[in-house]
Amino acid sequence: IASDVDGTLTISRSSYRIDIDAVKAVQTLEDNGIRVILVSGNALPVVMGLSRYLGASGAVVCENGCIIGYKGKVIRICKRHTREAAKIVIEEFNDILSESWQNAYREYDFAFHIKSNEYKNRQSEIVKTIQEFLNKQGYSWVRVVSSGYAIHLRPLDSDKGKGLLKALEVMGISPQEVVGIGDGTNDVELFKVVGLAVAVANADPELIRYAHIVLTKPSGKGFAELASMILRARG
Structure with missing residues (x-):
């Protein structure tokens, strides 16, 4: 299984x-x-x-x-990691996101938590905003997804x-x-x-x-x- x-x-x-x-x-x-x-x-x-x-x-x-x-x-x-993308995301969205403690142990896929309950019902909107931001910054190969537990920055592969x-x-x-x-x-x-x-x-x-x-x-x-x-x- x-x-x-x-x-x-x-x-x-x-x-x-x-x-x-x-x-x-x-x-x-x-x-x-x-x-x-x-x-x-x-x-x-x-x-x-x-x-x-x-x-x-x-x-x-x-x-x-x-x-x-x-x-x-x-x-x-995976061939590429999203570490650099994660750095600019936390700088840009520090008011609404906090880094997962697991990021210290991650190599490719980096995760964030939404700080406030005020924003938790807007996860899909936040994911879309982060994706658009990364695309403009040259990180179109990074996929922004929500697992329901965290927002992940995943390499395309x-x-x-x-x-x-x-x-x-x-x-x-x-x-x-x-x-x-x-x-x-x-x-x-x-x-x-x-x-x-x-x-x-x-x-x-x-x-x-x-x-x-x-x-x-x-x-x-x-x-x-x-x-x-x-x-x-x-x-």
Whole structure:
């Protein structure tokens, strides 16, 4: 199983708290020989640490596909980083944005949080404004996207699907053998390369369009629902 983290293993799409049922599900899957791969926009140390303590044995795909971690090795996929773009963005939009603490550990994909609740309902407008600003500054190769948790500056070649394919290559697993699960529009990239695409009940409508199965439960409870379905099918 290749799983997104935020909004998919958490208790909701607005919380960082990992659902205890999802934790149990990861460990039950692993105990039954089904490997769990985490695919996330988070930095390598965060995803690697989470994977270890959850008990997942698969590779980790970090920074929206730019970096793979597996068995102590790190594979870098993206060619360009957005560090310089991030510097001018925080200078220009310092009144509404703050840097993610993870930026100190990021290499390619840099993230920001919206400071005030006043602006949080205007995320799409803010994303568009930042993108237009970067285009004018010569950074048209940087994609500005919102994950719902943060605003990311992604290099054009960042792609969760490409990252997962590389992870599967090093693990010796065919993409057709993989079930992918997610909640956000950035998981469309993931859904396009897996054998079976599964959306949690509260997923973005755009993601649901690409799903083979839509679960009845949201976020982490949905992950646990999927795990139960797989284990029942195996008998």
